Amino acid sequence: xxxxxxxxxxxxxxxxxxxxxxxxxxxxxxxxxxxxxxxxxxxxxxxxxxxxxxxxxxxxxxxxxxxxxxxxxxxxxxxxxxxxxxxxxxxxxxxxxxxxxxxxxxxxxxxxxxxxxxxxxxxxxxxxxxxxxxxxxxxxxxxxxxxxxxxxxxxxxxxxxxxxxxxxxxxxxxxxxxxxxxxxxxxxxxxxxxxxxxxxxxxxxxxxxxxxxxxxxxxxxxxxxxxxxxxxxxxxxxxxxxxxxxxxxxxxxxxxxxxxxxxxxxxxxxxxxxxxxxxxxxxxxxxxxxxxxxxxxxxxxxxxxxxxxxxxxxxxxxxxxxxxxxxxxxxxx
Numbered sequence: 001x002x003x004x005x006x007x008x009x010x011x012x013x014x015x016x017x018x019x020x021x022x023x024x025x026x027x028x029x030x031x032x033x034x035x036x037x038x039x040x041x042x043x044x045x046x047x048x049x050x051x052x053x054x055x056x057x058x059x060x061x062x063x064x065x066x067x068x069x070x071x072x073x074x075x076x077x078x079x080x081x082x083x084x085x086x087x088x089x090x091x092x093x094x095x096x097x098x099x100x101x102x103x104x105x106x107x108x109x110x111x112x113x114x115x116x117x118x119x120x121x122x123x124x125x126x127x128x129x130x131x132x133x134x135x136x137x138x139x140x141x142x143x144x145x146x147x148x149x150x151x152x153x154x155x156x157x158x159x160x161x162x163x164x165x166x167x168x169x170x171x172x173x174x175x176x177x178x179x180x181x182x183x184x185x186x187x188x189x190x191x192x193x194x195x196x197x198x199x200x201x202x203x204x205x206x207x208x209x210x211x212x213x214x215x216x217x218x219x220x221x222x223x224x225x226x227x228x229x230x231x232x233x234x235x236x237x238x239x240x241x242x243x244x245x246x247x248x249x250x251x252x253x254x255x256x257x258x259x260x261x262x263x264x265x266x267x268x269x270x271x272x273x274x275x276x277x278x279x280x281x282x283x284x285x286x287x288x289x290x291x292x293x294x295x296x297x298x299x300x301x302x303x304x305x306x307x308x309x310x311x312x313x314x315x316x317x318x319x320x321x322x323x324x325x326x327x328x329x330x331x332x333x
Contacts, residue, residue, distance in 0.1 A: 005085035009076035010092035011043035017315025046070025090118040110134040119146035125220040128227040143325035151317035152310030165300040171267035176292035177212040178264040214243035215276040218266040242277040
């Protein structure tokens with residue numbers, strides 16, 4: 001049995017999802033030869049630490065009751081630097097403009113020789129090459145399946161399962177909020193602003209939905225795919241991006257009468273083209289999924305076109321991808 005001491009840096013929706021999944025899958029992990037012992041959790045107000053292993057149920061209860069697990073005034077980077085452990089589960093809030101605290105957290109982890117599993121796309125959209133080089137230099141595993149499609153497997157699919165295939169392009173719907181808005185506009189014969197308000201009320205869209213509706217979130221995911229799958233060195237500034245804010249119900253209705261729909265499609269091509277924009281998709285096409293679903297179509301030379309669909313958001317769904325990465329690193333073969 002391999003004991004892995006881990007920290008969870010960020011204890012919002014996804015961080016709590018990770019804690020719940022680790023509790024749910026404890027027996028499964030033990031069958032795989034892995035004992036995950038969470039020795040530290042940090043949120044925006046501080047940290048809680050127990051080098052013998054925290055009681056995750058109590059931590060979840062404390063977060064629900066008090067809004068924080070903080071017992072010590074420490075940042076995530078300070079926890080990574082000072083606590084003896086093996087794995088950093090970095091799930092702090094995404095910032096694609098500066099990289100946010102997540103960038104410092106990942107750099108600190110690699111400099112200490114710690115493995116990192118993350119759902120935080122911000123640092124990878126800005127410093128992908130540098131982070132991977134730092135991980136390699138310090139012989140650290142760096143896994144980030146959860147950054148692109150939540151529960152939808154795409155990075156490990158292209159890098160491992162489809163090894164040997166030459167990939168020409170990857171395109172798809174990489175933002176469930178935009179997909180929900182476009183789906184509901186047509187269903188309800190409503191305006192963009194009306195359905196956006198509904199999405200915010202339901203918690204599907206953030207109070208400030210700019211990242212989603214302007215295509216910034218999808219652009220970040222396209223950058224990660226470009227750099228991971230095609231070996232590019234792109235940043236979010238390299239994406240030709242248009243969001244969905246100008247789409248009207250009338251446009252959707254006209255398209256529908258002609259057997260098509262409008263979807264926000266992100267695409268990366270082998271030739272270096274990176275785009276996010278609304279496109280016409282035939283109704284019934286594999287990319288014509290509805291609601292909050294994500295979908296990716298991978299064009300290959302050997303396997304042809306492979307399409308995967310899944311939930312691109314949600315705390316448990318995203319945590320499932322994080323769990324998969326953890327098992328990939330530590331499973332005893």
